[in-house]
Amino acid sequence: MRKYLVIGNPIEHSLSPLIHNHWIKKYNLVDSVYEKRKVEEKNLKNLIKEIKGDEIVGVNVTVPYKKLIIPFLDELDFSAKETQSVNTLFKTNNKIIGYNTDRAGFGDTIREAYPLSNVSMEPQPLKGKCIFILGAGGVTSSIISALKGEGADNIILSNRTKEKANELRKLFPELEVLDWGKRPTICNIVINTTSVGLTKDEEVKIDFSDYDKSFHKNLLFYDLIYNPKETVFLKKARLRGNKTMNGKMMFLNQAKYAFNIWTNIMPEIDDDVIKLLD
Ligand SMILES: NC(=O)c1ccc[n+]([C@@H]2O[C@H](COP(=O)([O-])OP(=O)(O)OC[C@H]3O[C@@H](n4cnc5c(N)ncnc54)[C@H](OP(=O)(O)O)[C@@H]3O)[C@@H](O)[C@H]2O)c1
Structure with missing residues (x-):
């Protein structure tokens, strides 16, 4: 199973799973699933350990962890460095890289x-x-x-x-x-x-x-x-x-860029996905 997560606290209202699971289905990414997970600050370290394992491929980070997650990461891309804000994690060569796709x-x-x-x-x-x-x-x-x-x-x-x-x-x-x-x-x-x-x-x-x-x-x-x-x-x-x-198109665009980092697919923002947020 290839797992994607959005983490935050609170997290119940996140619409990211709706968008990403739509694209996972649309682009036939078999054995993949995107879930939301409420994480307490004291558990960020354990989460990082879990990401270093095999199951989790990519993570979105939301309030209140966009800055707090930074010390746990191996590298930051340009946008994350300039803004000191990370909303997307991707593991490559066993390193966890922080990206900012909100920008x-x-x-x-x-x-x-x-x-x-x-x-x-x-x-x-x-x-x-x-x-x-x-x-x-x-x-x-x-x-x-x-x-x-x-x-x-x-x-x-x-x-x-x-x-x-x-x-x-x-x-x-x-x-x-x-x-x-x-x-x-x-x-x-x-x-x-x-x-x-x-x-x-x-x-x-x-x-x-x-x-x-x-x-x-x-x-x-x-x-x-x-x-x-x-x-x-x-x-x-x-x-x-x-x-x-x-902020609707901003939200869809940041999701699009995160999906692209994880899968190399630039998903289409069409009426079907726009309607998911209505
Ligand atoms: N469209 C998108 O893709 C997208 C992406 C990210 C965020 N957002 C939205 O952007 C907003 C901010 O997100 P965030 O992550 O920056 O949240 P945040 O870190 O919790 O910051 C909240 C901001 O709102 C201010 N605020 C809260 N209540 C206020 C009040 N009663 N009067 C005046 N100012 C008040 C805070 O001021 P203080 O510093 O004084 O507390 C702070 O500047 C949220 O509505 C979120 O949904 C949208």
């Missing part, structure tokens, strides 16, 4: 979303654009790294707990940090990387009502949350006439 997953979607019309004309579409990020949790370094990869050079960040925003400046010294509740006068892209909005009707208490389309062309509001499909943050943006995008 590429988000990168693909931001390229699609901004600017909608002339991406192909601009090699660095985000150069000179103001980008405001809310949150400084485990996923935020992946978002910053992907934005930088697209040429972003004006990233402003705010987090409820300011020390965590300042921690991120150790990885990305060029970040500008604002107190929670403050916002730039105007920005081109606003990204919610907080978990505020996971519960219906919950909202980030920052007023963007003057960020309307007439004031600034191509304003994009992006929420990493995809369930609910439209958070209050996105709904208000849509009603103002801004462009909006949720």
Whole structure:
């Protein structure tokens, strides 16, 4: 049996098994299965021992272990090193390598979303654009790294707990940090990387009502949350006439890149797999 896992705590709500088992079936990977497993922090060491064994081929890592897993790994790829965040493990030559596919997953979607019309004309579409990020949790370094990869050079960040925003400046010294509740006068892209909005009707208490389309062309509001499909943050943006995008395609893309690392197959993101998240 070739086993794949997603580990975290809590883990009940993870939709990764649904996606990966769909692809396992679609691409006829016999004797393979993808499961979720709740892991306590004190058991990470044992898990690593288990991965060094024969059964487990690949692992996805989710909250709260994307950083905590790093000391147990033999090597990190470029994205994992830059972000100090690992969401995918793969064993090769008895070494466990940590990868970060959240970065590429988000990168693909931001390229699609901004600017909608002339991406192909601009090699660095985000150069000179103001980008405001809310949150400084485990996923935020992946978002910053992907934005930088697209040429972003004006990233402003705010987090409820300011020390965590300042921690991120150790990885990305060029970040500008604002107190929670403050916002730039105007920005081109606003990204919610907080978990505020996971519960219906919950909202980030920052007023963007003057960020309307007439004031600034191509304003994009992006929420990493995809369930609910439209958070209050996105709904208000849509009603103002801004462009909006949720985190669904990012989630599918990060899964696609993880599957590719493990199997060498780049799975198709078709309607069947998109529907699995509805
Ligand atoms: N689409 C995707 O593929 C994808 C991938 C990864 C994550 N996500 C989503 O991204 C979000 C963050 O994930 P994560 O792994 O970074 O989580 P995390 O490490 O737990 O970080 C949570 C973030 O939310 C902030 N926050 C929580 N409650 C808040 C409140 N009431 N008011 C203000 N800020 C609050 C935290 O601020 P403090 O530091 O002050 O606590 C922190 O910045 C989650 O919703 C997750 O589902 C999506």
